[in-house]
Amino acid sequence: METGDRYEPYRLVDADGAAVVPAALFFQELLAAGKTAATVRSYGMDLLRWWRFLHAVKVPWDQATRVDARDFSCWIQLAVKPRATAARRRSDRTVGAPNPVTGKTGPGLGYAPSTVAHSETVLRRFYDLHRDAGSGPLLNPFPLDLARRTGRAHAHHNPMEAWAPERTGRYRPTVPRRIPRSIPDEWFNTLFAALRSNRDRAMIALWISSGVRASELIGVRQCDVDPGQQLISVARKGSRARQQVPASADAFVWLRLYQQELHGLVPRGRTQPVWWTLRRPFQPLTYHGAHRMFERVNATFGADWTLHDLRHSAAARMVRDPALTLTDVQWVLGHAHLTTTEIYLAPRQDEVVAEVLAHHARRADRLAEPVPPPPAPGYDPEALDVLFGRSS
Numbered sequence: 001m002e003t004g005d006r007y008e009p010y011r012l013v014d015a016d017g018a019a020v021v022p023a024a025l026f027f028q029e030l031l032a033a034g035k036t037a038a039t040v041r042s043y044g045m046d047l048l049r050w051w052r053f054l055h056a057v058k059v060p061w062d063q064a065t066r067v068d069a070r071d072f073s074c075w076i077q078l079a080v081k082p083r084a085t086a087a088r089r090r091s092d093r094t095v096g097a098p099n100p101v102t103g104k105t106g107p108g109l110g111y112a113p114s115t116v117a118h119s120e121t122v123l124r125r126f127y128d129l130h131r132d133a134g135s136g137p138l139l140n141p142f143p144l145d146l147a148r149r150t151g152r153a154h155a156h157h158n159p160m161e162a163w164a165p166e167r168t169g170r171y172r173p174t175v176p177r178r179i180p181r182s183i184p185d186e187w188f189n190t191l192f193a194a195l196r197s198n199r200d201r202a203m204i205a206l207w208i209s210s211g212v213r214a215s216e217l218i219g220v221r222q223c224d225v226d227p228g229q230q231l232i233s234v235a236r237k238g239s240r241a242r243q244q245v246p247a248s249a250d251a252f253v254w255l256r257l258y259q260q261e262l263h264g265l266v267p268r269g270r271t272q273p274v275w276w277t278l279r280r281p282f283q284p285l286t287y288h289g290a291h292r293m294f295e296r297v298n299a300t301f302g303a304d305w306t307l308h309d310l311r312h313s314a315a316a317r318m319v320r321d322p323a324l325t326l327t328d329v330q331w332v333l334g335h336a337h338l339t340t341t342e343i344y345l346a347p348r349q350d351e352v353v354a355e356v357l358a359h360h361a362r363r364a365d366r367l368a369e370p371v372p373p374p375p376a377p378g379y380d381p382e383a384l385d386v387l388f389g390r391s392s
Contacts, residue, residue, distance in 0.1 A: 008028075023044065066139070229244075290307065
């Protein structure tokens with residue numbers, strides 16, 4: 001549950017409504033390590049699933065064994081996610097079916113492999129903390145893979161190859177590598193034309209040209225905008241470091257139009273937010289408000305693109321520009337490792353499909369061309385090619 005306290009933003013409670021002390025200590029360790037409230041909430045959701053499982057099997061958290069962890073890992077891969085009635089009705093019609101516009105497969109009824117893997121990592125860290133503090137079991141219920149514990153990490157590593165993950169949990173599933181989905185230019189122009197306010201146009205134009213994350217742009221303040229240099233300053237996810245990122249000129253034109261509409265209606269000041277709600281009383285725009293705005297635009301065309309797809313689209317556009325190096329794109333996107341930026345070198349699915357279909361069409365045209373008859377005996381084929389202007 002959310003508390004509203006910056007020193008304890010979230011609290012895990014049991015079935016009786018009492019705070020779970022071991023989880024509270026774990027959250028304090030996360031905050032002391034510089035983790036954000038969003039990270040605490042994400043880790044808390046993993047602990048909540050584990051606590052509900054332990055309550056169902058009637059096992060105290062400090063007496064859980066690896067058998068319990070194994071059963072939990074099997075259960076979470078087969079369980080159906082709890083959803084609201086409206087969401088259940090809506091998703092039952094589209095579960096597993098690709099979107100006809102974007103081609104993206106809708107979320108399934110169960111937990112995604114990435115969620116299962118994240119849960120295993122969080123629970124292993126949780127029990128490592130309490131084992132070191134002497135408040136938990138001596139044996140971690142979520143151990144590392146035995147094959148990864150017998151030797152030295154990264155032994156005989158080839159410096160020409162990437163670093164392989166060595167600390168893999170025994171119950172950690174394989175997470176398939178996902179190719180980022182970008183919005184084709186034609187569809188982006190269609191979506192942009194459907195926007196109803198200058199605020200939405202300014203936000204979408206900044207997202208598609210700067211490549212910043214959705215939450216990073218939502219947190220921009222008045223002092224973070226520099227129209228003269230075409231720069232916006234954002235707090236990077238994770239490190240929270242301030243970084244200036246360039247954006248397109250038309251994005252600042254839309255932003256200026258939006259600011260002119262709000263003149264005299266919202267508080268002014270360097271630390272005041274840039275984005276506000278459209279309806280009175282004006283309130284600072286939240287991430288969920290921006291997310292709903294983009295959902296409504298998508299619903300007009302039956303699409304399911306997300307705000308993060310705008311970041312993917314910006315990265316794909318920059319990678320395809322031969323004048324930009326991959327390290328330039330890495331800096332703009334704020335990636336810590338170049339290997340993260342390299343995923344945008346993969347072509348889009350629609351581009352590959354179009355190229356392969358064009359290949360089949362060219363091959364069919366070549367096969368359909370009439371074959372010239374062979375020359376009569378006594379004629380030199382090369383001389384005939386020169387005479388009739390045919391390529392040899």
